[in-house]
Each structure stands twice: as structure tokens, then as C-alpha cells.
Amino acid sequence: GAVVSQHPSWVICKSGTSVKIECRSLDFQATTMFWYRQFPKQSLMLMATSNEGSKATYEQGVEKDKFLINHASLTLSTLTVTSAHPEDSSFYICSALNLAVAKNIQYFGAGTRLSVL
């Protein structure tokens, strides 16, 4: 099946620094990628939808200047948490979709656990 690689799997950073998380589709071209955030023992909360070559669409309440999303190619999307603070600590998960291959099948990365000290 399709593989989505997310890197890093775990990152610890100091408050005020920026962290970049990469999401790569390894064996298919992702027309759309989604970024989710998951708090402990809770469901996934959609943060933004990213289409290759265009600006990301953010969900209500998600600060686009804080969570910068870039989808520069059909196989790579990045999420940068700028000036991270302890309340940004969470589990971030990306997923990738290619409508031409399989409608509605999202393939998920393994997630990135961010801890901000």
C-alpha cells in the first residue's frame, strides 16, 4: 500500500524556537495533504488542507502565521511551528490523498510528537 513518511517522529525544542515537520508520500503523488493535531486521548483535529502549488486552507481557530504550511511538490508538504510555546506541545499527524488513484483513501504518516520546554 501507499506509504507516507513523516519526520521527525519526536522533537523537543525550547520555547521561542521554530520546528519544521516534513510529510512525504513515498510511492505516489499526493494531490492533497492534510495536517491534524491530536491531544492526548482525543480525536484528530484538522488544522489545514494543503494542495500542491497553492496556499493552504486553514480551519477556523488555527493561526496561519504560527503554523506555516508549504506544499511545494506532489510528494512533500511541510508544517513549521513558529515561535513554539509549551501549549503547542502535541502530536501532529499528516495524511496524503491522490484522487486519481483512490478516492477518499487517506494515507497517514506515523506522526510527530512535539514537546516544547
Added chain:
Amino acid sequence: GNSVTQMEGPVTLSEEAFLTINCTYTATGYPSLFWYVQYPGEGLQLLLKATKADDKGSNKGFEATYRKETTSFHLEKGSVQVSDSAVYFCALGDYSGNTPLVFGKGTRLSVIA
């Protein structure tokens, strides 16, 4: 808007017990339905799916049938194993396929030997 409601957990079962995790949905049109599984510390993996009414998705001994009349997609397994311990998410996708999935809150399953 679309929504998914799944039974609250946690669910604790003994090995070889029968599992049911209830999931109901609200949607316009003809959504696709999914079950995803999340093992500790990992991302989500697609467990099974169904794209139209009366479809049955199955994988690794798990089954779920798309019931339009009851707007349900309950997950079942006849005999659970310790290795099935995980969080299970029911999810819904609209017909277009180009919108993010709507997830239920997840049900944590613990299987004890």
C-alpha cells in the same frame, strides 16, 4: 454538517472475546465510511472501508457493514487478541473524496490475556 459518533471507551476485553464498537453517522449524500486503528505512539492505519450501502468492509478478522437505514457502521471482531489493543476511529468522507475525513472521538480497546 457531517458528523460521526462512536461509543465511548475504554473497552476492556479478555482475549478471544467478541468485540463490537458502535459507530453512527450523520451526513448528506452518500458518504464513504472508514475504520482506522492507531497503535500506541503511532499514526493511523486504515483498517477497513465501505463506499456504499450494504457494503461490508473486512480486514484482519474485523468487519463492518455500511447500514444506510440505521446510519451505522459498527466494527466487530469475533475473537480479539492482545495485539488488537489500540484506539479505533470511525471516520466519514464525503462523495467528492477531496475533503478531509470527519473522525469520531476514538475508542480505546484493551485486550487482556
